Amino acid sequence: MSDLHVGSERADDAEAAAIERVLATTGPAVARVSARVTLGGMQATASRRHLLLPGLWALQDAVGWISPGGLNSLCLALGVPPAEGYGVATFYDLLRTERPSTTIERRCDDLACLLAIEPPIPTDVDAVESSPCLGQCDRGAASLIQTCGAPPRIETPDREPRVDAGPSPRLLRRALTGAVTSLADYRALGGFVALAAARTMGAEAVVDAVTAAGLRGRGGAAFPTGAKWRAVASETATEKHVVANADESEPGTFKDRVLMERDPFSLIEALAVAGFAVGARTGWIYVRGEYPEAYQRLVAALDESSAAGLLEGITIEIRRGAGAYICGEETALLESIEGYRGEPRNKPPYPTTHGLFGAPTVINNVETLINVLDIVEHGPDAWRSVGTHDSPGTRLLCLSGHVEHPGVYERPMGVRLADVIAEAGGVRGARPLQAVLLGGAAGAFVHPDQRDLELSFEAAHEAGVGLGSGVVMLFDDTVDLRAVVRRAARFFAHESCGQCVPCRVGTQRQVEVLTSERPDTALLDDLEQVMRDASICGLGHTASSLVRSARTLGVL
Amino acid sequence: MTIELRIDDAIVTAEQGDTIRDVAARHGVEIPTLCWAANLTPVNVCRLCVVEVEGSRPLVPACSRPVEADMVVSTNSHRVRTSRRMVLELLASSVDLDRAEPELLDQIEEYGARPERFAAGATKHAPVKQQDELYVRDYQRCVLCYKCVEACGDDAQHTFAISVAGRGFDAHISTEFDTALPDSACVYCGNCIAVCPTGALTPLTEFVRREAGEWRPDQQSVTRTVCAFCGVGCNLDLHVQDGEVVKVTSPADHDITQGNLCIKGRFGWQHLR
Ligand SMILES: Cc1cc2nc3c(=O)[nH]c(=O)nc-3n(C[C@H](O)[C@H](O)[C@H](O)COP(=O)(O)O)c2cc1C
Ligand code: SF4
Ligand code: SF4
Ligand code: SF4
Ligand code: FES
Numbered sequence: 001m002s003d004l005h006v007g008s009e010r011a012d013d014a015e016a017a018a019i020e021r022v023l024a025t026t027g028p029a030v031a032r033v034s035a036r037v038t039l040g041g042m043q044a045t046a047s048r049r050h051l052l053l054p055g056l057w058a059l060q061d062a063v064g065w066i067s068p069g070g071l072n073s074l075c076l077a078l079g080v081p082p083a084e085g086y087g088v089a090t091f092y093d094l095l096r097t098e099r100p101s102t103t104i105e106r107r108c109d110d111l112a113c114l115l116a117i118e119p120p121i122p123t124d125v126d127a128v129e130s131s132p133c134l135g136q137c138d139r140g141a142a143s144l145i146q147t148c149g150a151p152p153r154i155e156t157p158d159r160e161p162r163v164d165a166g167p168s169p170r171l172l173r174r175a176l177t178g179a180v181t182s183l184a185d186y187r188a189l190g191g192f193v194a195l196a197a198a199r200t201m202g203a204e205a206v207v208d209a210v211t212a213a214g215l216r217g218r219g220g221a222a223f224p225t226g227a228k229w230r231a232v233a234s235e236t237a238t239e240k241h242v243v244a245n246a247d248e249s250e251p252g253t254f255k256d257r258v259l260m261e262r263d264p265f266s267l268i269e270a271l272a273v274a275g276f277a278v279g280a281r282t283g284w285i286y287v288r289g290e291y292p293e294a295y296q297r298l299v300a301a302l303d304e305s306s307a308a309g310l311l312e313g314i315t316i317e318i319r320r321g322a323g324a325y326i327c328g329e330e331t332a333l334l335e336s337i338e339g340y341r342g343e344p345r346n347k348p349p350y351p352t353t354h355g356l357f358g359a360p361t362v363i364n365n366v367e368t369l370i371n372v373l374d375i376v377e378h379g380p381d382a383w384r385s386v387g388t389h390d391s392p393g394t395r396l397l398c399l400s401g402h403v404e405h406p407g408v409y410e411r412p413m414g415v416r417l418a419d420v421i422a423e424a425g426g427v428r429g430a431r432p433l434q435a436v437l438l439g440g441a442a443g444a445f446v447h448p449d450q451r452d453l454e455l456s457f458e459a460a461h462e463a464g465v466g467l468g469s470g471v472v473m474l475f476d477d478t479v480d481l482r483a484v485v486r487r488a489a490r491f492f493a494h495e496s497c498g499q500c501v502p503c504r505v506g507t508q509r510q511v512e513v514l515t516s517e518r519p520d521t522a523l524l525d526d527l528e529q530v531m532r533d534a535s536i537c538g539l540g541h542t543a544s545s546l547v548r549s550a551r552t553l554g555v556l
Numbered sequence: 557m558t559i560e561l562r563i564d565d566a567i568v569t570a571e572q573g574d575t576i577r578d579v580a581a582r583h584g585v586e587i588p589t590l591c592w593a594a595n596l597t598p599v600n601v602c603r604l605c606v607v608e609v610e611g612s613r614p615l616v617p618a619c620s621r622p623v624e625a626d627m628v629v630s631t632n633s634h635r636v637r638t639s640r641r642m643v644l645e646l647l648a649s650s651v652d653l654d655r656a657e658p659e660l661l662d663q664i665e666e667y668g669a670r671p672e673r674f675a676a677g678a679t680k681h682a683p684v685k686q687q688d689e690l691y692v693r694d695y696q697r698c699v700l701c702y703k704c705v706e707a708c709g710d711d712a713q714h715t716f717a718i719s720v721a722g723r724g725f726d727a728h729i730s731t732e733f734d735t736a737l738p739d740s741a742c743v744y745c746g747n748c749i750a751v752c753p754t755g756a757l758t759p760l761t762e763f764v765r766r767e768a769g770e771w772r773p774d775q776q777s778v779t780r781t782v783c784a785f786c787g788v789g790c791n792l793d794l795h796v797q798d799g800e801v802v803k804v805t806s807p808a809d810h811d812i813t814q815g816n817l818c819i820k821g822r823f824g825w826q827h828l829r
């Protein structure tokens with residue numbers, strides 16, 4: 001794109017320095033195979049466009065916004081048309097294209113914080129915005145503070161949430177003792193044993209072990225991990241990628257954050273195992289933009305691990321999201337890394353054949369990946385010894401809402417819902433339970449009558465609910481569930497990427513219908529059907545599921 | 557490689573790589589489209605073309621999904637018709653479609669779409685942008701079909717003056733920072749106008765007449781000629797109303813232009829009578 005037309009404004013000194021840093025730190029040129037993977041057959045062009053999002057972040061961190069001059073200079077450096085750069089910048093909530101007030105507080109008013117267990121802490125800010133769930137539901141009343149010249153930071157009430165590893169501590173084994181922030185500590189707790197074991201076993205044996213373990217994805221879709229890995233391992237392409245989906249944004253979910261904040265090395269190690277197993281020499285971790293602490297710990301862990309020579313054979317890059325739930329959808333995440341708007345791709349083709357930069361790609365959730373360490377180190381049989389036959393292993397459950405002790409609870413798959421609730425201290429203030437939300441905003445309510453429900457993929461499926469990302473949110477008898485449903489609907493309308501008509505307009509219409517005095521059920525039915533049937537991705541497919549669930553419960 | 561599949565009641569043959577829409581069209585089965593065009597890469601965003609494919613939970617976009625051997629496709633089932641009706645209701649209740657291409661208006665009839673059911677809902681608001689003497693952008697008519705973006709970008713012009721900005725219901729077509737078109741990368745080829753199905757993008761000559769209620773396609777004559785500005789040989793269709801050239805297009809199936817022109821062909825006739 002030699003004849004790039006760029007307006008006359010240019011970056012000021014602070015902005016220019018920020019851009020320089022991004023260009024200097026990162027950057028293999030990567031081939032972009034297709035503008036849109038639909039029909040295939042498009043040519044690859046070498047580009048550094050994947051530095052666009054890091055570049056935008058650098059500008060935002062340096063001067064508090066993306067100015068016309070900053071955008072122009074960044075676009076010139078990367079060969080990106082400024083209109084497209086602007087299209088990308090305006091996709092993300094945390095990137096600002098208008099000069100902001102000096103300090104902005106993004107206050108979470110989503111499902112758990114809506115219950116206002118504790119009042120928001122007063123902060124010295126110039127403007128307050130509403131924020132979707134910040135993944136701090138175990139602490140409550142959270143805010144993200146954005147100040148000029150600094151990366152964002154989180155503020156929450158000063159409450160120590162529970163981290164409860166249960167009867168068979170695995171995923172939370174190390175996290176239990178607090179944060180493992182040095183390589184020495186990590187190794188003392190058995191770190192990097194699994195990667196060595198994997199190298200001894202050989203790649204194929206690792207894929208076999210993961211398959212034999214019956215591990216299924218913890219990101220929401222419960223897809224068998226072994227099958228995904230085998231598909232990529234069997235691809236002959238020389239370029240392959242492994243990606244850790246650390247964009248955790250489903251309202252009510254915070255388990256991946258706790259894992260990354262407290263046990264960051266384990267994700268680095270697990271991604272290296274994945275790369276080794278499928279033959280990928282590049283790994284990517286895409287961390288939610290609202291998780292600054294997790295991001296910093298991961299960066300430090302990566303630096304220390306590679307400096308120690310532990311990551312031979314794989315180069316890992318950590319990318320920061322910038323406030324867009326949809327970027328947790330796997331193909332939107334890939335688009336986002338590549339420097340495009342986080343618009344999901346139409347599937348098929350799937351990432352296993354056409355993934356990052358068009359190459360075969362494994363993308364897994366953080367919790368899924370960390371499970372692999374135990375499978376490799378102790379063998380699939382030992383790993384399968386807890387959980388149920390179809391849902392082996394343990395599960396991280398995110399307890400929040402009206403529960404006495406909010407936090408992350410690791411439990412064997414198949415644990416009774418009532419038991420976990422009891423172990424978390426029961427309903428806050430011993431009030432009567434009205435409903436439990438499983439799976440987040442894209443999930444469903446469970447009536448107290450169903451408290452014997454087993455939390456396994458198969459039992460949840462049979463009961464017509466999903467475990468999703470492990471959300472277990474309690475609502476006592478004082479809650480107006482209609483308000484919860486309206487908030488969830490508003491969440492989807494806000495987070496729709498806007499690409500396809502059923503979801504772009506449908507989520508907006510759903511909010512409008514739900515806000516009316518007596519919601520018209522015929523309209524809700526039609527909206528549900530078109531979003532479920534004709535949307536491109538899972539956001540549209542599930543944007544009506546809580547509405548449906550509330551109607552089944554007789555709440556709407 | 558030739559394969560067989562079923563489309564509605566007929567077993568048909570197709571080549572690997574064909575889309576469902578291609579094959580259906582060849583066999584006389586009409587599937588409505590909005591964001592698809594023969595000269596653009598499918599973006600599959602409008603979802604008007606969805607069909608049922610056995611084994612797939614959601615409906616699939618016929619405009620971009622390649623056929624597979626033994627696929628079983630229903631193009632007109634109740635489920636399909638419901639989704640199409642809803643897509644039309646959602647669009648027609650959020651943007652002004654009165655200047656859209658006739659096919660779209662016919663489909664609203666055919667599928668029994670009743671956008672008035674959402675009459676209380678939000679609509680797209682955007683001031684009309686007229687920043688030069690050549691063309692007008694009236695984005696409250698925009699259905700966000702991405703066609704203009706594609707025509708300005710990879711698929712034709714390679715100028716990349718416009719992109720989708722924002723997200724969700726607020727997503728819209730924009731230059732960087734909403735820069736006025738004359739200051740943007742735009743070279744006024746008008747290829748975006750040529751592909752726009754809704755009347756959101758029109759030449760000023762058309763816009764002015766429409767606003768005055770004096771746009772009369774039925775009274776227009778179209779004269780084919782070859783552009784004389786350079787030697788490439790682009791076909792021009794001059795649309796003449798009341799003795800004045802009111803718009804210039806190029807046939808979408810022309811082997812040189814594929815419907816695209818440059819500023820001279822598209823707008824260089826302004827002095828012609
Ligand atoms: C709208 C939407 C948001 C998603 N967000 C996340 C997320 O934040 N984290 C995640 O791991 N998976 C998320 N997913 C699921 C991913 O698309 C994908 O299935 C997952 O990363 C695969 O990893 P797994 O097999 O290990 O679960 C989301 C899916 C959708 C449709
Ligand atoms: S369903 Fe929603 S989020 Fe998914 S592609 Fe369509 S508009 Fe975007
Ligand atoms: S006139 Fe041409 S260059 Fe200008 S926006 Fe339209 S397609 Fe792009
Ligand atoms: S302006 Fe026209 S071509 Fe562009 S997206 Fe809107 S409706 Fe489509
Ligand atoms: S024509 Fe297929 S999705 Fe628009």
